[in-house]
Amino acid sequence: MNINRRDFIKGLVGAGCAGLLTGIDLSKASAQYFTRSGNPAAPTSDDEHVFFVKEAMFYEDMGQKEVRCKLCPKECEVGDRERGWCGVRENRDGVYYTLVYGNPCSAYPDPIEKKPFFHFMPGTWAFSIATAGCNLNCKFCQNWEISQSRPEETKNFQLPPADIVATAKDNNCKSIAYTYTEPTVFYEYMLDTSKQARKAGLKSAVISAGYINPEPLEMLCENVDAVKIDLKSLRNKFYNDVCEGELQPVLDTLKILRDSGVWYEIVYLVVPTLNDSEQELKDTAKWVYENLGPDVPLHFSRFYPMYQLRNLPPTDPKKLTDTRKMAMDIGLNYVYIGNVAGDEGESTYCPICGELVIKRVRYFIRQNDLVDGRCKYCGEEISGIWN
Amino acid sequence: MKFDENRRDFLKKSIGAGLSLYGITQFSLPILGTAEAKSTKPSVVIARDEKVIDKRFQIDPAVVRKMLDDSVIKLTGTKKAVDAWRELFRSDDIVGIKVNTLSGRRMSSSLEIVYAIVEGLKSAGVKEKNIIIWDKSDRDLESAGFQLNRKANNDPRCYGTIPPIGYEKDIKMLGSIASRLSRIVSHCTAFVNVPVLKHHTMAGVTLSLKNWFGAINNPNKYHFDTSVEKKMVAGCNYIPDVNSLLFSSSGLDKKQPLIVCDALMAQYDMGPGYNPRRTWIYGGLMVARDPVALDRIGLEIIENKRREAGFDSLMGTDIQPDYISIAADNFHDLGIDKRDDIKLINAGNLEPELL
Ligand code: SF4
Numbered sequence: 027m028n029i030n031r032r033d034f035i036k037g038l039v040g041a042g043c044a045g046l047l048t049g050i051d052l053s054k055a056s057a058q059y060f061t062r063s064g065n066p067a068a069p070t071s072d073d074e075h076v077f078f079v080k081e082a083m084f085y086e087d088m089g090q091k092e093v094r095c096k097l098c099p100k101e102c103e104v105g106d107r108e109r110g111w112c113g114v115r116e117n118r119d120g121v122y123y124t125l126v127y128g129n130p131c132s133a134y135p136d137p138i139e140k141k142p143f144f145h146f147m148p149g150t151w152a153f154s155i156a157t158a159g160c161n162l163n164c165k166f167c168q169n170w171e172i173s174q175s176r177p178e179e180t181k182n183f184q185l186p187p188a189d190i191v192a193t194a195k196d197n198n199c200k201s202i203a204y205t206y207t208e209p210t211v212f213y214e215y216m217l218d219t220s221k222q223a224r225k226a227g228l229k230s231a232v233i234s235a236g237y238i239n240p241e242p243l244e245m246l247c248e249n250v251d252a253v254k255i256d257l258k259s260l261r262n263k264f265y266n267d268v269c270e271g272e273l274q275p276v277l278d279t280l281k282i283l284r285d286s287g288v289w290y291e292i293v294y295l296v297v298p299t300l301n302d303s304e305q306e307l308k309d310t311a312k313w314v315y316e317n318l319g320p321d322v323p324l325h326f327s328r329f330y331p332m333y334q335l336r337n338l339p340p341t342d343p344k345k346l347t348d349t350r351k352m353a354m355d356i357g358l359n360y361v362y363i364g365n366v367a368g369d370e371g372e373s374t375y376c377p378i379c380g381e382l383v384i385k386r387v388r389y390f391i392r393q394n395d396l397v398d399g400r401c402k403y404c405g406e407e408i409s410g411i412w413n
Numbered sequence: 414m415k416f417d418e419n420r421r422d423f424l425k426k427s428i429g430a431g432l433s434l435y436g437i438t439q440f441s442l443p444i445l446g447t448a449e450a451k452s453t454k455p456s457v458v459i460a461r462d463e464k465v466i467d468k469r470f471q472i473d474p475a476v477v478r479k480m481l482d483d484s485v486i487k488l489t490g491t492k493k494a495v496d497a498w499r500e501l502f503r504s505d506d507i508v509g510i511k512v513n514t515l516s517g518r519r520m521s522s523s524l525e526i527v528y529a530i531v532e533g534l535k536s537a538g539v540k541e542k543n544i545i546i547w548d549k550s551d552r553d554l555e556s557a558g559f560q561l562n563r564k565a566n567n568d569p570r571c572y573g574t575i576p577p578i579g580y581e582k583d584i585k586m587l588g589s590i591a592s593r594l595s596r597i598v599s600h601c602t603a604f605v606n607v608p609v610l611k612h613h614t615m616a617g618v619t620l621s622l623k624n625w626f627g628a629i630n631n632p633n634k635y636h637f638d639t640s641v642e643k644k645m646v647a648g649c650n651y652i653p654d655v656n657s658l659l660f661s662s663s664g665l666d667k668k669q670p671l672i673v674c675d676a677l678m679a680q681y682d683m684g685p686g687y688n689p690r691r692t693w694i695y696g697g698l699m700v701a702r703d704p705v706a707l708d709r710i711g712l713e714i715i716e717n718k719r720r721e722a723g724f725d726s727l728m729g730t731d732i733q734p735d736y737i738s739i740a741a742d743n744f745h746d747l748g749i750d751k752r753d754d755i756k757l758i759n760a761g762n763l764e765p766e767l768l
Contacts (some may be wrong), residue, residue, distance in 0.1 A: 090683060092614060102637060106686035107515060113633035119686075163591075163634060170584075174591075174631055178550070178575055297668030333584070334591055 077184045080127040082115055083214055084242050091120035098161045098210050098238050099275040112211040113176040114159035126157035127215045128187070131172050131180035132206050135199050137389040141233050142364055144374060145323050145410025146245040146252045146289055147201060148384060149391040152231055153194035156206035157182070157215065162235055163270045164258065165334035166297060187219040191226050201251070205233035213242055220249040229411075236279035237271050243279060247286040252411065254291050255280060259301040260310045268300060279315075284318050289411050291323040293364065296341045296349065298329065304352075311353035311361075320359045320377075321409040326350060327364030347371065360409070376401035376408065383408060431658040455703035457710045457751050458484040459676075461763035465696050467675045470519070477698070478529040483760045484700035485533065495536045496615040501670045502603055504538030507545070509601035510569075513609050513624050513675075514548045514557035520687040521527065522558035522607040522675050526698065530605050530673060531569050544569035547597045549627040551576065580630040587658040590651065592629040594663060604669045607703070610676035610695065610711050612684035616649035617727045617734030619685050621672045621704040622656055622747070629655060653740035656704070656747055672707050674699035681718040693718060697761065705740045705748025706755045710767070712737060713752075717768040 084096040093108040102110040104117045114126045136154045138147055159179040160173035164190060167173055172180055185193070194202050202223050204216045209232055230250040235258065238246075242370035248255075255276065258265060262273040283290040296302045307326075315326055326349050328341045346363045350371050353361040363371030366380060367388045374384040381403040385393035395402040399412040460480040466472050482494035489497040502508060510530055512522035528547055534544055542565050548554050550573035553560055562571045574580065580593035606621050613619040615636045626632035633649035676697040683691045695714070701707040712734060716726055727733055741750035749755060759765060 090614075091471060091686070100637075103615075106683070108615060108636060108685075109633045111633055111637055165591075174634075176633065179580070179630060334586060390705070 053320075077182070078128040078186065079123050079125055080121040080214060082124045083217075084239070085122040087120060089119070091115050091121065093122045093368060095122065096239055097213055097242055099272060100161055100237075101239075103375060107136045109176070112159045112161045114157065114211050124212070124214050126212045127176045127218075128161060128185060128410050129177055129182040130155040130157050130185055130190075130212075130215075131154040131177075131182050133183055133185060133190070133193070135194075135197050135271065136203065136205075138201065138203070138211070138231065139386060139389040139391070141203055141205060141231060141254055142293065142325055142362070142389075143252060143291055144325070144362060144384070144386070145360065145408070145412075146231060147229065147411060147413070148394065150200040151198065152201040152203035153190065153197060153199040154203040154205050154256075155185070155190060155219075156204070157212040158207065158208075159211040160208040161211055161237055161271075164235075165268050166295065166329060167333050169206050170333045187215065187222045191222045191228060194223070194228055195226060199228070201229040201231050203231045203233060205231075208237070209234055210238045210242075213238075213246070217246060217249060220246075224249065235271070236276040238275070238279060240278065240282060243282055244286070247283070250288060252289040252291075252322060253283055254293060255283070256293050256295065257310065258295065260306055260313060261301065264301050268297075277317075280318060284322075291325065293325040293327055295327045295329050296346060297335070298336075298338050300338075300339055300347060307349050308352060308356070311356045311358060312351075313354075315357050320357050322358070323360040323362060323410075324353060324358055325362040326353070326365045326371075328366050332364070343369065356387065374408065376406050379404040380404040429501050439483045447589040452686075454754055455639055456488055456701060456704040456758055457703070457706050457754045458487045458758045458760050459697055459710070459765040460484045460700070460759075460761035461676075461695065461697035462761050463696055463763060466694055468694070470678065470694075472523055472525045472677060474516060474525045477523075477677075478532060480698050480761065481526070481529045481533060481700070484673075484698055485671075487758045487760045488536060488700055488702065489580040494533070498533045498537035502534055502537045502539055504540075505543075506539055507543045507601045508534055508539055508603045508605060509597055510544065510546045511624060512546060512548050512554070512557070512559070512607045513597075513627065514553040514559065515557050515627075516609075516685050516687045518558050519678070519689075520609060520611060520680055520685070520692070521553075522609055522728045523677055524558055526607060526677070527559075530607070536607075541567050541569050545597060545601065546571040547583040547595075548573055549595075550574065574628075579639075580679065585658055587661060590629050590635070590654045590658050592634075592655070592658060594659065595630075598628050598659065598663050606669060606672045608674050610674055610679035610697075610699065610714065612680050612682050612691070612715060612727075613649075613732070614683065614685075615676065615732060616652065616736065617730075618708070618712050618715055620674060620707060620708040621701075622652050622708050622736065623649065625656055625659055626652070628659060629732045630635040641686070649734075650736050651737060652736040653742075653745040653747060656740065657745050660747070668727070669704075670684070670702060671701075672704055673702050674701075674707060674711060674724060675713070676711075681715050681722060681725055683697040695766075696763070697765070700760075703755075705737060705750045708734075708737045709750045709752065709755060710742075710757065710765075713768040716768060717766055720768070 032380050085093045093104050095102045095110050104110050111115045133155045135151045138150050138152045158175045158177040209216045223230050230254040233254045236255040239410050265271045265273045326346050343366050350361045358376035363369045373384045375385050382393045383401050400407050465476040486495035489500045491497045514521040559571050574595040578596050584591050608621045608624040676695045678691045679695040738750045740747040
């Protein structure tokens with residue numbers, strides 16, 4: 027079944043707006059309507075669901091109909107009729123195409139805190155889109171059913187950039203979030219959407235593992251407003267064994283973001299036995315402090331058994347509390363705990379006077395004591411984009 | 414290219430440890446069941462005939478049928494074709510004919526060969542409605558000239574995994590491989606694997622082992638190795654892992670009695686896409702039960718043609734198909750790759766033209 031914008035918006039209005047207007051978390055309700063997350067029982071198609079095919083950016087001709095993709099550090103060398111590692115870019119007669127432009131498999135409004143962004147337009151909604159595919163394969167992926175699928179396995183919407191922007195505005199979203207899977211693999215779609223969003227007065231927020239080459243990243247930074255990076259570990263071995271990637275390009279990405287002026291936050295998922303040694307967590311906090319400065323929000327998130335890591339226990343909340351304290355002792359001003367609802371580590375405290383300035387419970391703001399981005403108690407400026 | 418030792422060690426450790434570090438559900442590895450018992454040499458039968466395909470690529474179905482019947486007789490050591498087919502298949506089998514249709518009409522499994530296989534299966538008593546001709550997608554099948562048939566009528570069925578059959582919901586894992594299998598795989602009780610003899614710019618050659626990439630949802634993950642400057646370069650040393658995953662998690666070892674490699678027209682460079690300047694008429698079929706042995710011999714035929722055409726050997730290049738010998742190692746144990754241990758049988762009227 028093809029789902030065009032009209033059907034999509036009809037569904038969205040029916041399922042989602044009530045939630046938006048009343049402030050109810052509609053992620054679950056709308057997911058039933060809008061997430062087509064690679065359920066293999068659902069009809070799938072490789073033609074019906076790949077509506078648009080667009081020439082890719084950032085690749086080079088290697089001759090003999092082979093191409094080298096330059097979008098991410100994997101730099102796949104791809105023969106004719108084959109796809110890159112991410113499964114969403116295909117070589118057809120020596121021309122490289124993206125198969126996910128305008129073909130999101132998920133599209134619905136989310137609180138911006140869910141991304142999580144804690145210092146970027148708090149309390150607003152982000153129209154959140156994803157396509158199939160990823161350039162990593164993290165063994166703990168929460169969205170593996172779509173991230174590790176090819177676009178013909180997911181049920182997709184026909185939503186070119188202009189329709190995404192219009193739908194986001196119709197639904198009172200203040201930003202568009204590129205999320206759930208890895209937006210690097212739908213780069214062209216994200217870039218065009220962010221350009222159109224900016225013209226329409228919407229912001230763009232990228233939720234990424236940061237596994238992207240510098241040139242496309244720099245171009246992206248000119249067009250988006252916020253980036254959240256999942257730093258998976260500070261050990262290359264973890265990247266190799268658990269994510270099928272490399273650490274260094276992610277560190278390079280963080281330094282480029284530091285210099286770009288784009289707002290960015292970091293999430294570190296604490297996975298028991300794999301990246302949770304005291305030394306590694308300390309090294310991570312120190313690296314952030316020394317290379318990026320004290321004001322970058324760093325979220326330590328709780329792991330739950332998932333995908334290929336189903337035999338590990340969830341992270342002990344005490345571990346997260348201890349880690350947060352350790353990182354703050356190193357000098358980081360904004361250290362958070364994720365996936366532990368109601369924990370004090372979900373809220374923001376003024377680094378000078380220590381007062382609670384934003385109280386959060388899960389994805390929702392319960393109290394906001396910032397005045398023009400400053401602590402209402404002592405006047406200290408709190409880093410972030412608040413309006 | 415050398416196999417990535419670290420990854421291989423990792424894979425071994427993951428399996429060996431029972432409860433692996435990464436929580437991978439352990440499958441037991443296959444016991445060799447695809448070919449003849451280990452003590453006997455696996456046979457690869459080659460049948461070539463100059464009349465089977467002409468210069469305009471017209472294929473004679475009657476000649477194909479005879480070549481195939483002669484080959485299965487030699488393979489099984491029986492006297493009559495019907496006995497050979499009966500030895501290979503039971504009448505109540507649901508047989509999946511896994512064709513290779515990525516490359517359009519010219520370089521995909523030939524309709525005439527598939528037709529001859531269907532006739533052979535019927536002679537063993539397999540009902541037509543229990544024969545499924547399949548590949549990854551409807552689109553590929555149609556572009557290779559197959560007519561789709563989903564009805565349970567008296568014709569063989571023909572359809573791709575997508576749409577609408579799809580993949581198993583559960584992910585199957587073995588070492589570092591994690592994939593979902595086509596639901597067609599679990600539906601069938603036996604298979605005929607019908608690869609095409611051709612070069613592959615990422616794997617070196619694509620033959621019977623590589624053809625199973627069409628049975629998983631994420632072949633793109635396994636086309637690359639990272640061993641050169643950490644870049645994703647061609648080299649398909651995951652192929653044996655994918656085969657092991659299929660074998661161990663689906664009982665495929667018992668389900669794969671026959672491989673019929675289409676070598677009527679073959680391609681020695683710039684595959685798997687069709688390239689008319691790199692194809693030649695070989696006019697043959699390769700028939701075996703051991704995928705490793707068949708791939709070893711197929712590689713030799715392609716190497717021989719490359720030498721004849723003035724091309725470099727694949728050996729020593731980044732795409733040297735090491736995966737064939739890896740498939741034969743003690744860990745994967747998918748078949749025999751040592752040339753001296755393979756029994757080559759000529760069932761045609763031309764020499765096989767090996768290296
Ligand atoms: S974006 Fe995809 S195709 Fe391009 S280099 Fe990365 S994994 Fe390979």
